[in-house]
Amino acid sequence: MTVHIPVLEKITKANDQIAGINRAQLDRHRILGLNLLASPGAGKTTLIERTLPLLGRELRVGVIEGDLATNLDAERVIAVGAPCVQVHTGSCHLDASMVRDALERLPLPELDVLLVENVGNLICPATFALGTHFNVLLASVPEGHDKPYKYPSMYRAVDLLLVNKMDLLPFVPFDMQLFRKGVEALNENLETLPLSCLSGAGIESWVDWVRSRAQKQFAAL
Amino acid sequence: MTVHIPVLEKITKANDQIAGINRAQLDRHRILGLNLLASPGAGKTTLIERTLPLLGRELRVGVIEGDLATNLDAERVIAVGAPCVQVHTGSCHLDASMVRDALERLPLPELDVLLVENVGNLICPATFALGTHFNVLLASVPEGHDKPYKYPSMYRAVDLLLVNKMDLLPFVPFDMQLFRKGVEALNENLETLPLSCLSGAGIESWVDWVRSRAQKQFAAL
DSSP: OOOOOTHHHHHHHHHHHHHHHHHHHHHHTTOEEEEEEOOTTSSHHHHHHHHHHHHTTTSOEEEEEEESSOSHHHHHHHHTTOOEEEEEOSSSSOOHHHHHHHHHTSOGGGOSEEEEEOOSOSSGGGTOOOSOSEEEEEEEGGGOTTHHHHOHHHHHTOSEEEEEOGGGGGGSOOOHHHHHHHHHHHSTTOEEEEOOTTTOTTHHHHHHHHHHHHHHHHHHO | OOOOOTHHHHHHHHHHHHHHHHHHHHHHTTOEEEEEEEOTTSSHHHHHHHHHHHHTTTSOEEEEEEESSOSHHHHHHHHTTOOEEEEEOSSSSOOHHHHHHHHHTSOGGGOSEEEEEOOSOSSGGGTOOOSOSEEEEEEEGGGOTTHHHHOHHHHHTOSEEEEEOGGGGGGSOOOHHHHHHHHHHHSTTOEEEEOOTTTOTTHHHHHHHHHHHHHHHHHHO
Protein backbone atom coordinates (compact mmCIF):
# COMPACT_ATOMS: atom_id res chain seq x y z
CA MET A 1 0.00 0.00 0.00
CA THR A 2 2.54 2.59 -1.13
CA VAL A 3 2.25 5.69 -3.28
CA HIS A 4 4.66 5.43 -6.19
CA ILE A 5 5.96 8.83 -7.29
CA PRO A 6 7.53 8.28 -10.72
CA VAL A 7 9.65 11.40 -10.46
CA LEU A 8 11.55 9.97 -7.49
CA GLU A 9 13.73 7.54 -9.45
CA LYS A 10 14.88 10.30 -11.80
CA ILE A 11 15.63 12.57 -8.85
CA THR A 12 17.80 9.98 -7.09
CA LYS A 13 19.75 9.23 -10.30
CA ALA A 14 20.49 12.93 -10.82
CA ASN A 15 21.32 13.14 -7.13
CA ASP A 16 23.86 10.30 -7.38
CA GLN A 17 25.65 12.08 -10.23
CA ILE A 18 26.04 15.26 -8.19
CA ALA A 19 27.08 13.19 -5.15
CA GLY A 20 29.89 11.78 -7.33
CA ILE A 21 31.06 15.30 -8.13
CA ASN A 22 30.98 16.22 -4.43
CA ARG A 23 33.01 13.12 -3.56
CA ALA A 24 35.63 13.97 -6.18
CA GLN A 25 35.91 17.48 -4.79
CA LEU A 26 36.36 16.21 -1.22
CA ASP A 27 39.01 13.74 -2.42
CA ARG A 28 40.84 16.43 -4.37
CA HIS A 29 41.07 18.49 -1.19
CA ARG A 30 41.89 15.41 0.92
CA ILE A 31 38.83 15.99 3.11
CA LEU A 32 37.10 13.16 4.97
CA GLY A 33 33.33 13.71 4.60
CA LEU A 34 30.89 12.32 7.21
CA ASN A 35 27.09 12.39 6.89
CA LEU A 36 25.49 12.53 10.37
CA LEU A 37 22.00 11.03 10.46
CA ALA A 38 19.47 10.81 13.31
CA SER A 39 15.95 11.39 14.59
CA PRO A 40 15.05 14.92 15.69
CA GLY A 41 16.62 15.55 19.08
CA ALA A 42 18.98 12.55 19.15
CA GLY A 43 21.86 14.95 19.81
CA LYS A 44 23.61 15.57 16.47
CA THR A 45 24.43 19.23 17.10
CA THR A 46 25.56 18.56 20.66
CA LEU A 47 27.81 15.80 19.33
CA ILE A 48 29.36 18.27 16.87
CA GLU A 49 29.81 20.84 19.66
CA ARG A 50 31.60 18.19 21.74
CA THR A 51 33.67 16.89 18.82
CA LEU A 52 35.06 20.13 17.41
CA PRO A 53 37.32 21.10 20.35
CA LEU A 54 38.75 17.57 20.53
CA LEU A 55 39.32 17.08 16.80
CA GLY A 56 40.42 20.65 16.32
CA ARG A 57 43.71 20.01 18.10
CA GLU A 58 45.04 18.22 15.02
CA LEU A 59 42.41 18.28 12.26
CA ARG A 60 40.66 21.26 10.70
CA VAL A 61 36.91 20.67 10.62
CA GLY A 62 34.16 22.33 8.57
CA VAL A 63 30.44 21.80 9.07
CA ILE A 64 27.34 21.84 6.85
CA GLU A 65 24.11 22.18 8.84
CA GLY A 66 20.95 20.89 7.18
CA ASP A 67 17.75 22.16 8.73
CA LEU A 68 14.18 22.61 7.62
CA ALA A 69 14.11 26.32 8.41
CA THR A 70 16.27 27.93 11.11
CA ASN A 71 19.94 28.87 11.67
CA LEU A 72 19.94 27.69 15.30
CA ASP A 73 22.29 24.75 14.78
CA ALA A 74 24.74 26.71 12.64
CA GLU A 75 24.89 29.39 15.33
CA ARG A 76 25.81 26.73 17.89
CA VAL A 77 28.57 25.36 15.65
CA ILE A 78 29.98 28.77 14.77
CA ALA A 79 30.08 29.56 18.50
CA VAL A 80 32.56 26.66 18.87
CA GLY A 81 34.69 28.25 16.17
CA ALA A 82 34.26 26.07 13.06
CA PRO A 83 33.54 27.28 9.53
CA CYS A 84 29.90 26.38 8.94
CA VAL A 85 27.32 26.74 6.18
CA GLN A 86 23.62 26.49 6.99
CA VAL A 87 21.35 24.90 4.38
CA HIS A 88 17.61 25.45 4.67
CA THR A 89 16.25 22.33 3.03
CA GLY A 90 12.56 23.27 3.08
CA SER A 91 12.08 19.50 2.95
CA CYS A 92 12.85 16.38 4.96
CA HIS A 93 16.42 15.65 3.82
CA LEU A 94 19.60 17.10 2.41
CA ASP A 95 20.43 16.24 -1.19
CA ALA A 96 23.68 16.29 -3.14
CA SER A 97 22.97 19.60 -4.91
CA MET A 98 22.45 21.37 -1.58
CA VAL A 99 25.79 19.99 -0.39
CA ARG A 100 27.46 21.02 -3.69
CA ASP A 101 26.25 24.62 -3.16
CA ALA A 102 27.38 24.56 0.46
CA LEU A 103 30.84 23.23 -0.48
CA GLU A 104 31.32 26.33 -2.66
CA ARG A 105 30.94 28.48 0.43
CA LEU A 106 33.43 26.57 2.61
CA PRO A 107 37.24 27.12 2.66
CA LEU A 108 37.98 23.62 1.32
CA PRO A 109 41.79 23.99 1.02
CA GLU A 110 41.86 24.68 4.77
CA LEU A 111 39.84 21.62 5.85
CA ASP A 112 40.66 18.00 6.77
CA VAL A 113 37.21 16.82 7.87
CA LEU A 114 33.69 17.82 6.81
CA LEU A 115 30.80 17.03 9.14
CA VAL A 116 27.41 17.21 7.43
CA GLU A 117 24.49 17.31 9.87
CA ASN A 118 21.51 15.98 7.96
CA VAL A 119 17.87 16.84 8.73
CA GLY A 120 16.44 15.00 11.75
CA ASN A 121 14.60 12.14 10.02
CA LEU A 122 15.12 8.35 9.90
CA ILE A 123 13.61 7.81 6.45
CA CYS A 124 14.42 9.99 3.41
CA PRO A 125 18.02 10.95 4.28
CA ALA A 126 18.91 7.23 3.84
CA THR A 127 17.95 7.49 0.14
CA PHE A 128 19.97 10.56 -0.86
CA ALA A 129 23.74 10.15 -1.22
CA LEU A 130 25.61 13.39 -0.56
CA GLY A 131 29.11 12.45 -1.71
CA THR A 132 30.45 12.01 1.82
CA HIS A 133 32.63 8.96 2.58
CA PHE A 134 30.73 7.50 5.52
CA ASN A 135 27.21 7.59 6.95
CA VAL A 136 27.15 7.88 10.73
CA LEU A 137 23.86 7.22 12.51
CA LEU A 138 23.30 8.69 15.96
CA ALA A 139 20.63 6.66 17.77
CA SER A 140 19.59 7.66 21.28
CA VAL A 141 18.49 5.50 24.19
CA PRO A 142 15.12 7.22 24.95
CA GLU A 143 13.95 6.59 21.35
CA GLY A 144 13.61 2.91 22.24
CA HIS A 145 15.21 -0.34 21.18
CA ASP A 146 12.73 -0.97 18.35
CA LYS A 147 14.16 1.65 15.98
CA PRO A 148 16.34 -0.70 13.84
CA TYR A 149 13.27 -2.89 13.31
CA LYS A 150 11.12 0.12 12.32
CA TYR A 151 13.61 2.03 10.14
CA PRO A 152 15.52 -0.79 8.39
CA SER A 153 16.60 1.26 5.35
CA MET A 154 18.40 3.73 7.60
CA TYR A 155 20.16 1.08 9.69
CA ARG A 156 21.23 -0.71 6.50
CA ALA A 157 22.66 2.47 4.99
CA VAL A 158 25.16 3.37 7.71
CA ASP A 159 28.85 2.68 8.35
CA LEU A 160 29.01 3.58 12.03
CA LEU A 161 26.38 3.60 14.77
CA LEU A 162 26.66 5.89 17.78
CA VAL A 163 24.25 5.24 20.65
CA ASN A 164 23.79 8.53 22.50
CA LYS A 165 22.20 9.41 25.87
CA MET A 166 23.61 6.30 27.54
CA ASP A 167 23.27 8.25 30.82
CA LEU A 168 19.46 7.77 30.51
CA LEU A 169 19.70 3.96 30.35
CA PRO A 170 18.71 3.47 34.04
CA PHE A 171 15.52 5.51 33.53
CA VAL A 172 14.01 4.14 30.31
CA PRO A 173 12.87 0.71 29.08
CA PHE A 174 15.66 0.21 26.51
CA ASP A 175 16.76 -3.40 25.93
CA MET A 176 20.30 -3.17 24.53
CA GLN A 177 20.33 -6.84 23.55
CA LEU A 178 17.13 -6.52 21.47
CA PHE A 179 18.49 -3.33 19.90
CA ARG A 180 21.79 -5.02 18.97
CA LYS A 181 19.93 -8.04 17.57
CA GLY A 182 17.88 -5.75 15.30
CA VAL A 183 21.00 -3.92 14.15
CA GLU A 184 22.95 -7.12 13.46
CA ALA A 185 20.13 -8.55 11.34
CA LEU A 186 20.30 -5.51 9.04
CA ASN A 187 23.95 -4.55 9.10
CA GLU A 188 26.22 -7.36 10.29
CA ASN A 189 29.27 -6.28 12.25
CA LEU A 190 28.24 -2.61 12.16
CA GLU A 191 30.70 -0.86 14.46
CA THR A 192 28.77 0.58 17.41
CA LEU A 193 29.99 3.11 19.96
CA PRO A 194 27.89 3.93 23.04
CA LEU A 195 28.33 7.47 24.36
CA SER A 196 26.76 10.36 26.23
CA CYS A 197 27.07 13.86 24.81
CA LEU A 198 25.80 15.14 28.18
CA SER A 199 28.40 13.47 30.42
CA GLY A 200 31.08 13.21 27.73
CA ALA A 201 31.50 9.45 28.27
CA GLY A 202 32.54 7.65 25.09
CA ILE A 203 33.16 10.82 23.06
CA GLU A 204 36.88 10.09 22.90
CA SER A 205 36.24 6.74 21.13
CA TRP A 206 34.16 8.50 18.48
CA VAL A 207 36.85 11.15 18.03
CA ASP A 208 39.43 8.34 17.67
CA TRP A 209 37.24 6.77 14.98
CA VAL A 210 37.13 10.05 13.01
CA ARG A 211 40.86 10.54 13.47
CA SER A 212 41.73 7.04 12.20
CA ARG A 213 39.31 7.30 9.24
CA ALA A 214 40.82 10.65 8.29
CA GLN A 215 44.34 9.14 8.40
CA LYS A 216 43.29 6.17 6.24
CA GLN A 217 41.49 8.51 3.84
CA PHE A 218 44.54 10.68 3.35
CA ALA A 219 46.84 7.67 3.04
CA ALA A 220 44.63 6.16 0.33
CA LEU A 221 44.70 9.27 -1.88
CA MET B 1 18.30 26.84 -1.26
CA THR B 2 15.39 24.44 -1.69
CA VAL B 3 14.59 21.82 -4.30
CA HIS B 4 11.22 22.57 -5.83
CA ILE B 5 9.42 19.42 -6.94
CA PRO B 6 6.61 20.55 -9.25
CA VAL B 7 4.67 17.35 -8.74
CA LEU B 8 4.24 18.09 -5.04
CA GLU B 9 1.55 20.74 -5.37
CA LYS B 10 -0.58 18.47 -7.53
CA ILE B 11 -0.13 15.62 -5.05
CA THR B 12 -1.23 17.72 -2.07
CA LYS B 13 -4.31 19.00 -3.97
CA ALA B 14 -5.37 15.46 -4.86
CA ASN B 15 -4.61 14.47 -1.27
CA ASP B 16 -6.89 17.20 0.11
CA GLN B 17 -9.77 15.94 -2.00
CA ILE B 18 -9.42 12.41 -0.67
CA ALA B 19 -9.02 13.79 2.86
CA GLY B 20 -12.42 15.49 2.39
CA ILE B 21 -13.96 12.14 1.46
CA ASN B 22 -12.39 10.50 4.53
CA ARG B 23 -13.73 13.28 6.76
CA ALA B 24 -17.25 12.87 5.36
CA GLN B 25 -17.06 9.14 6.02
CA LEU B 26 -15.93 9.65 9.61
CA ASP B 27 -18.73 12.20 10.14
CA ARG B 28 -21.32 9.86 8.64
CA HIS B 29 -20.30 7.20 11.16
CA ARG B 30 -20.04 9.78 13.98
CA ILE B 31 -16.38 8.90 14.54
CA LEU B 32 -13.89 11.37 16.02
CA GLY B 33 -10.64 11.08 14.02
CA LEU B 34 -7.28 12.02 15.59
CA ASN B 35 -3.97 12.18 13.71
CA LEU B 36 -1.07 11.42 16.11
CA LEU B 37 2.20 13.05 15.04
CA ALA B 38 5.69 12.79 16.55
CA SER B 39 9.40 12.13 16.10
CA PRO B 40 10.52 8.50 16.02
CA GLY B 41 10.47 7.13 19.54
CA ALA B 42 8.50 9.95 21.19
CA GLY B 43 6.05 7.35 22.51
CA LYS B 44 3.04 7.32 20.15
CA THR B 45 2.41 3.56 20.30
CA THR B 46 2.90 3.47 24.07
CA LEU B 47 0.40 6.35 24.37
CA ILE B 48 -2.13 4.35 22.35
CA GLU B 49 -1.50 1.26 24.51
CA ARG B 50 -2.13 3.37 27.61
CA THR B 51 -5.17 5.13 26.15
CA LEU B 52 -7.16 2.17 24.85
CA PRO B 53 -8.03 0.53 28.20
CA LEU B 54 -9.09 3.90 29.66
CA LEU B 55 -11.15 5.10 26.68
CA GLY B 56 -12.51 1.64 26.00
CA ARG B 57 -14.73 1.77 29.08
CA GLU B 58 -17.13 4.07 27.25
CA LEU B 59 -15.89 4.68 23.69
CA ARG B 60 -15.10 2.14 20.99
CA VAL B 61 -11.70 2.92 19.47
CA GLY B 62 -10.12 1.81 16.17
CA VAL B 63 -6.51 2.39 15.17
CA ILE B 64 -4.63 2.93 11.91
CA GLU B 65 -0.88 2.34 12.26
CA GLY B 66 1.34 4.07 9.72
CA ASP B 67 4.85 2.67 9.53
CA LEU B 68 7.62 2.60 6.97
CA ALA B 69 7.86 -1.18 6.91
CA THR B 70 6.95 -3.39 9.88
CA ASN B 71 3.82 -4.58 11.71
CA LEU B 72 5.36 -4.16 15.16
CA ASP B 73 3.14 -1.26 16.26
CA ALA B 74 -0.07 -2.87 14.99
CA GLU B 75 0.80 -6.05 16.90
CA ARG B 76 1.15 -4.00 20.10
CA VAL B 77 -2.23 -2.31 19.53
CA ILE B 78 -4.03 -5.55 18.66
CA ALA B 79 -2.60 -7.06 21.86
CA VAL B 80 -4.57 -4.40 23.79
CA GLY B 81 -7.70 -5.52 21.97
CA ALA B 82 -8.51 -2.75 19.46
CA PRO B 83 -9.37 -3.21 15.78
CA CYS B 84 -6.28 -2.04 13.93
CA VAL B 85 -5.08 -1.73 10.34
CA GLN B 86 -1.38 -1.50 9.56
CA VAL B 87 -0.35 0.69 6.62
CA HIS B 88 3.15 0.25 5.21
CA THR B 89 3.83 3.69 3.80
CA GLY B 90 7.16 2.93 2.12
CA SER B 91 7.71 6.67 2.56
CA CYS B 92 7.99 9.28 5.29
CA HIS B 93 4.29 10.06 5.91
CA LEU B 94 0.74 8.78 5.69
CA ASP B 95 -1.46 10.32 3.01
CA ALA B 96 -5.22 10.50 2.63
CA SER B 97 -5.46 7.65 0.10
CA MET B 98 -3.67 5.28 2.48
CA VAL B 99 -6.15 6.24 5.21
CA ARG B 100 -9.08 5.81 2.78
CA ASP B 101 -7.92 2.25 2.02
CA ALA B 102 -7.44 1.54 5.73
CA LEU B 103 -10.93 2.86 6.58
CA GLU B 104 -12.39 0.24 4.24
CA ARG B 105 -10.86 -2.45 6.40
CA LEU B 106 -12.14 -1.12 9.74
CA PRO B 107 -15.59 -1.85 11.27
CA LEU B 108 -16.67 1.82 11.08
CA PRO B 109 -20.27 1.34 12.33
CA GLU B 110 -18.80 -0.06 15.55
CA LEU B 111 -16.38 2.80 16.27
CA ASP B 112 -16.59 6.12 18.15
CA VAL B 113 -12.95 7.21 17.92
CA LEU B 114 -10.24 6.59 15.31
CA LEU B 115 -6.60 7.04 16.34
CA VAL B 116 -4.25 7.34 13.37
CA GLU B 117 -0.60 6.89 14.30
CA ASN B 118 1.38 8.71 11.63
CA VAL B 119 4.97 7.86 10.62
CA GLY B 120 7.61 9.14 13.08
CA ASN B 121 8.69 12.36 11.34
CA LEU B 122 8.34 16.06 12.21
CA ILE B 123 8.29 17.35 8.62
CA CYS B 124 6.20 15.78 5.84
CA PRO B 125 3.24 14.52 7.92
CA ALA B 126 2.40 18.20 8.62
CA THR B 127 1.73 18.73 4.89
CA PHE B 128 -0.65 15.82 4.24
CA ALA B 129 -4.21 16.13 5.57
CA LEU B 130 -5.76 12.75 6.30
CA GLY B 131 -9.38 13.74 6.92
CA THR B 132 -9.10 13.41 10.70
CA HIS B 133 -10.64 16.15 12.87
CA PHE B 134 -7.63 17.09 15.00
CA ASN B 135 -3.84 16.87 14.77
CA VAL B 136 -2.23 15.83 18.05
CA LEU B 137 1.53 16.28 18.40
CA LEU B 138 3.42 14.17 20.92
CA ALA B 139 6.67 15.92 21.81
CA SER B 140 9.04 14.30 24.29
CA VAL B 141 11.36 15.89 26.84
CA PRO B 142 14.65 14.18 25.79
CA GLU B 143 14.24 15.57 22.23
CA GLY B 144 15.09 19.00 23.62
CA HIS B 145 13.33 22.34 23.99
CA ASP B 146 14.43 23.63 20.56
CA LYS B 147 12.03 21.47 18.53
CA PRO B 148 9.27 24.10 18.02
CA TYR B 149 11.93 26.48 16.70
CA LYS B 150 13.34 23.83 14.34
CA TYR B 151 10.09 22.28 13.06
CA PRO B 152 7.75 25.29 12.85
CA SER B 153 5.42 23.86 10.20
CA MET B 154 4.61 20.91 12.45
CA TYR B 155 3.99 23.02 15.57
CA ARG B 156 1.77 25.37 13.54
CA ALA B 157 -0.30 22.49 12.15
CA VAL B 158 -1.47 20.95 15.43
CA ASP B 159 -4.51 21.32 17.68
CA LEU B 160 -3.17 19.71 20.84
CA LEU B 161 0.35 19.27 22.16
CA LEU B 162 1.24 16.42 24.50
CA VAL B 163 4.66 16.58 26.17
CA ASN B 164 5.69 13.02 26.97
CA LYS B 165 8.50 11.56 29.11
CA MET B 166 8.06 14.21 31.80
CA ASP B 167 9.65 11.66 34.17
CA LEU B 168 13.00 12.36 32.42
CA LEU B 169 12.88 16.11 33.13
CA PRO B 170 15.33 15.90 36.09
CA PHE B 171 17.93 14.14 33.91
CA VAL B 172 18.02 16.19 30.70
CA PRO B 173 18.70 19.85 29.81
CA PHE B 174 15.12 20.72 28.79
CA ASP B 175 14.03 24.33 29.45
CA MET B 176 10.23 24.22 29.62
CA GLN B 177 9.96 28.02 29.51
CA LEU B 178 11.98 28.25 26.27
CA PHE B 179 9.97 25.38 24.82
CA ARG B 180 6.66 27.09 25.70
CA LYS B 181 7.90 30.39 24.28
CA GLY B 182 8.70 28.70 20.97
CA VAL B 183 5.32 26.98 20.87
CA GLU B 184 3.39 30.18 21.71
CA ALA B 185 5.14 32.12 18.93
CA LEU B 186 3.89 29.59 16.36
CA ASN B 187 0.56 28.48 17.73
CA GLU B 188 -0.89 30.88 20.30
CA ASN B 189 -2.90 29.30 23.09
CA LEU B 190 -2.16 25.79 21.86
CA GLU B 191 -3.50 23.50 24.56
CA THR B 192 -0.59 21.57 26.10
CA LEU B 193 -0.74 18.55 28.36
CA PRO B 194 2.40 17.22 30.06
CA LEU B 195 2.41 13.48 30.70
CA SER B 196 4.47 10.35 31.13
CA CYS B 197 3.46 7.19 29.32
CA LEU B 198 5.95 5.32 31.53
CA SER B 199 4.59 6.40 34.94
CA GLY B 200 1.05 7.06 33.71
CA ALA B 201 1.06 10.64 35.10
CA GLY B 202 -1.13 12.98 33.07
CA ILE B 203 -2.68 10.25 30.91
CA GLU B 204 -6.09 10.83 32.46
CA SER B 205 -6.10 14.50 31.29
CA TRP B 206 -5.40 13.39 27.73
CA VAL B 207 -8.15 10.77 27.92
CA ASP B 208 -10.52 13.48 29.23
CA TRP B 209 -9.57 15.65 26.24
CA VAL B 210 -10.44 12.84 23.80
CA ARG B 211 -13.66 12.09 25.66
CA SER B 212 -14.83 15.73 25.60
CA ARG B 213 -13.86 16.17 21.91
CA ALA B 214 -15.78 13.02 21.03
CA GLN B 215 -18.86 14.32 22.88
CA LYS B 216 -18.66 17.71 21.11
CA GLN B 217 -18.14 15.98 17.78
CA PHE B 218 -21.21 13.80 18.18
CA ALA B 219 -23.30 16.73 19.46
CA ALA B 220 -22.34 18.84 16.42
CA LEU B 221 -23.43 16.24 13.87
